[in-house]
Amino acid sequence: MPVPAPVLYPPFNILRLSHVEYTVTDLVRSRAFWVDTLGLQVSHEEDGLLMLRAMEERGHHCIILRQSDAAHVHRLGFKLFDEQGLDKAAVWFKDQGLPTTWIERPFMGRVLQTQDPWGVPLEFYAKMDRLPNIAQKYALYRGVKPLRIDHFNLFSSDVDGAVAFYNQMGFRTTEYTEDAETQKVWAAWMHRKGGVHDIAFTNGFGPRLHHTAFWVPTPLNIIDLLDLMSTTGWRDNIERGPGRHGISNAFFLYILDPDGHRIEIYCSDYQTIDPDHEPIHWDLKDPSRQTLWGAPAPRSWFEHGSAFDGVDIAEPALKAQPIIAP
The missing domain is CATH 3.10.180.10 (2,3-Dihydroxybiphenyl 1,2-Dioxygenase, domain 1)
Known part of the structure; x- marks a missing residue:
């Protein structure tokens, strides 16, 4: 739909x-x-x-x-x-x-x-x-050099319902994935600030927070973080990437904090400021939607999320399944 x-x-x-x-x-x-x-x-x-x-x-x-x-x-x-x-x-x-x-x-x-x-x-x-502004205090820059928080992505048991509700608050859809068999929305990306998304919804056991994302200056910052994590005791906290999404065109890396909260490191998406911006449609079976290039997402990426304190988690009504790495 x-x-x-x-x-x-x-x-x-x-x-x-x-x-x-x-x-x-x-x-x-x-x-x-x-x-x-x-x-x-x-x-x-x-x-x-x-x-x-x-x-x-x-x-x-x-x-x-x-x-x-x-x-x-x-x-x-x-x-x-x-x-x-x-x-x-x-x-x-x-x-x-x-x-x-x-x-x-x-x-x-x-x-x-x-x-x-x-x-x-x-x-x-x-x-x-x-x-105070610290953007040019370069002596403070370390790690992946995060510039700003970029978006939330949530597991949702009812993506169509979530899109309809947040749409009423003025969030505009930029891209979405549809299951061709049911014509249900499997995932959607919605924005307020003029990027690809401030919030996104992915079909799954929810509500749970899939990840919080940070914008970084260049893909090289992500490579630097991988070198740092792999040599300072955080290698096992690297979950997925680097790679490039078809959706959003973003260069990405997914990592986990010590408690398993997922973080995306993110750059290279595009502007969506125009009010007549038309959402981009993706088919769930198109492998390039999640990974334009790079290894396919592991099973953990579709199943693991952070629960909201005191909030009941429901099984998704939509049973469609994307491509999962073996």
Whole structure:
């Protein structure tokens, strides 16, 4: 079935994805991975809590790591255009029959917390503390030299439903994979900021977070990270890649943090700013959709994901299966 027409004047104005909060079981080891290996910058640190940002980001944080007994995803964050948009968002989510809560978050002020119909915990805000520009402080660059958070990808038990819901919030579909036999959408990529995606949905046991992605300057940064990980005790955390996706045209690498949270390192996609941008259709059986070149995705890439804390996971209604590496 075709994806829905974009809603160009949504009920509130989401600018982009912003941040994700993870719980981790060993914050010291997580710091060694996220900071010392990947190269994210520490913006706040206290007992049991670490907040990080990437090199081009002026907002206070894009990653929150919180010590816990179990590893989960706590919440996905999005930035709105203004404070009035927060109030409009609260009305809209209430009209959908979804819960809304107002909190004060450190470094962020007023935050609206809610969820989507499948229980994915979301939060929206308008203002985050701004930090000094470090984009040209090249002495701070290390690891893969992450420039900014780029997107979330979620396993979804109902991709068509997720696309329809997020479309109402103004997310526009750029590319999608369709199962020809059922004419159901198997995966979809949706954006707000003018790239290929801020959020994507992949058919599977969900909701779960498949990965969070970071944009890096060049493919060579990914090669440098592979050299670093393979010689500093993180070789087994390399899951897939490098390679190039057919979808998004991105040069990619997938790695796992110490708790198994998946991270994509990503560059080379394209702009989708025009409101009349037409979504690109892919057939599920086309092997070039997931891998234009490079090794096919391993089974773990289709099955492993990070659970949202306290959210029930459902079996996908669509049983179609893409190509899996032996």
